[in-house]
Amino acid sequence: DVSGALCISQAWPGMARTIYNDHKRFLKTYLTSYPGFFFTGDGVYRTSEGYYQLTGRLDDTISISGHRLGTAEVENVVNHHVAVAESAVIGYPHEIKGEGKMLSFLPQNISQGYGTATLAAELQELISKKIAKYAAPDYVQVTQANWSNTHSG
Numbered sequence: 380d381v382s383g384a385l386c387i388s389q390a391w392p393g394m395a396r397t398i399y400n401d402h403k404r405f406l407k408t409y410l411t412s413y414p415g416f417f418f419t420g421d422g423v424y425r426t427s428e429g430y431y432q433l434t435g436r437l438d439d440t441i442s443i444s445g446h447r448l449g450t451a452e453v454e455n456v457v458n459h460h461v462a463v464a465e466s467a468v469i470g471y472p473h474e475i476k477g478e479g480k481m482l483s484f485l486p487q488n489i490s491q492g493y494g495t496a497t498l499a500a501e502l503q504e505l506i507s508k509k510i511a512k513y514a515a516p517d518y519v520q521v522t523q524a525n526w527s528n529t530h531s532g
Contacts, residue, residue, distance in 0.1 A: 382455070384437060385423040386416035422451050441470035441478045446513050453482065453516070456509045457502055462487050468516065482506075482516035485523070495521040 394417070398405040412418045422434040435451025442448075450468040457466040466484035473479035486498065499519040507515045 380427050382422065382424045382434065385419045385421040386413045388416055441480055443478055443480060443513055444476045448514055452510060453506055453514060456506055457482065457484055460502060460505060462498055479517040481518040483520040483522055486521060
């Protein structure tokens with residue numbers, strides 16, 4: 380079980396080979412961060428069984444009181460909670476901190492003994508423990524999927 384940057388060691392058909400009128404930028408963006416590899420810009424989680432899960436863009440960061448924090452890092456912690464199906468983290472302008480953070484998540488099944496307020500508080504505490512206190516979101520929004528309107532059968 381390990382997380383890191385997704386890099387590819389060999390070229391593949393159809394891959395980008397340059398940026399129009401800015402080849403130096405192409406080299407800097409994709410080939411200098413990890414010499415000998417093409418850096419995709421994505422984070423990845425590899426399980427102990429060898430499966431890969433994309434965790435999000437590594438360049439998608441929020442600056443909270445001078446701390447750079449990747450949204451995928453927070454989403455990864457939240458998505459490992461048994462009661463969470465999926466999540467999204469976004470930044471918003473904050474007068475004091477520069478940027479604040481809002482977490483939106485879709486619960487797996489609220490009937491597992493979790494109320495939405497309890498689960499939201501538990502997720503904030505989990506983020507504080509796994510990452511840092513400053514990483515806890517200012518706002519937590521629980522979303523609901525209405526599968527009956529979008530799927531049949």
